[in-house]
Amino acid sequence: MAPWAVLRAVPDSFRDCLTRRPADPPLDPMRARRQHQGYRALLESGGFSTRLLPADEAHPDCCFIEDTAVLVGEAALATRPGHASRRGEVAPVAAALAAILPVRVMESPATLDGGDVLRVGQRLFVGESERTNAAGREALARFAAPYGFAMVAVPITGVLHLKSAATALDESTVLVFPGAVSPDAFAGLRVVAAEGDDPEAANVVRLPDTRILVAAHLPQSAAAVHAAGFTPVPCEVSELARADGGLTCLSIRRRAGLATAGP
Numbered sequence: 001m002a003p004w005a006v007l008r009a010v011p012d013s014f015r016d017c018l019t020r021r022p023a024d025p026p027l028d029p030m031r032a033r034r035q036h037q038g039y040r041a042l043l044e045s046g047g048f049s050t051r052l053l054p055a056d057e058a059h060p061d062c063c064f065i066e067d068t069a070v071l072v073g074e075a076a077l078a079t080r081p082g083h084a085s086r087r088g089e090v091a092p093v094a095a096a097l098a099a100i101l102p103v104r105v106m107e108s109p110a111t112l113d114g115g116d117v118l119r120v121g122q123r124l125f126v127g128e129s130e131r132t133n134a135a136g137r138e139a140l141a142r143f144a145a146p147y148g149f150a151m152v153a154v155p156i157t158g159v160l161h162l163k164s165a166a167t168a169l170d171e172s173t174v175l176v177f178p179g180a181v182s183p184d185a186f187a188g189l190r191v192v193a194a195e196g197d198d199p200e201a202a203n204v205v206r207l208p209d210t211r212i213l214v215a216a217h218l219p220q221s222a223a224a225v226h227a228a229g230f231t232p233v234p235c236e237v238s239e240l241a242r243a244d245g246g247l248t249c250l251s252i253r254r255r256a257g258l259a260t261a262g263p
Helices: 012-016 030-045 084-098 135-146 219-229
Strands: 002-009 049-053 068-072 074-080 103-105 115-119 121-130 148-155 164-172 174-178 190-193 212-215 232-235 252-254
Touching: 002 030, 002 084, 012 030, 030 049, 030 212, 030 232, 049 084, 068 084, 068 135, 068 252, 074 084, 074 121, 074 135, 074 174, 084 103, 084 148, 115 164, 135 148, 174 212, 212 219
Parallel strands: 002 049, 074 103, 121 148, 174 190, 212 232
Antiparallel strands: 002 252, 068 074, 115 121, 164 174
């Protein structure tokens, strides 16, 4: 199966997104929508086929679709997001994924945001965040074990999700913001440090053609990716970032048929 990605449109209610700090000036749904469209175009230019699910005005954060499901092996786990207001986002995404592959639904008391799950090779690194609890990590571990994946819990500091500060450049290399995630968590992997003072510089998306999508408003991200031997592709997501969203948050991706990557 060719690489694919599922996205969800930006609602007008985006202005009311959950944010760790009040957005000043207020969030701009139209600007976010234009950036989201540019993001989708870059995913497609890099080798993903995409499907866009409709926005849900009752859920301002619905464009941050990554938190609602985790793909493992040949199946998906529909999550139970840590913030109760986001749980209504899950069912439509699960229904869309169920047309492609088997879907299992996470049950209470487990909570897990997909933004806390970083797959590198056969390991799932899972953030110990406020949104993902021990029961959620254990539920994911049980789900993933039959597919040969091991789960590694990772402490994080000062960020919403693990992938707010750590993402994969290929199957053996991770980009990490050391102030939020200890490089020691990724034993046996090549660790590349993102410089500067914004953890989101370590939030990138691997494209099927091996290039790396980076946030255009964080030039230190492109610099780290280039220094590691990869080709960065800038993507404008500054308005989405003001809502605590990163590049990975905006899609659920399956890289079947991914070309060999590496420096």
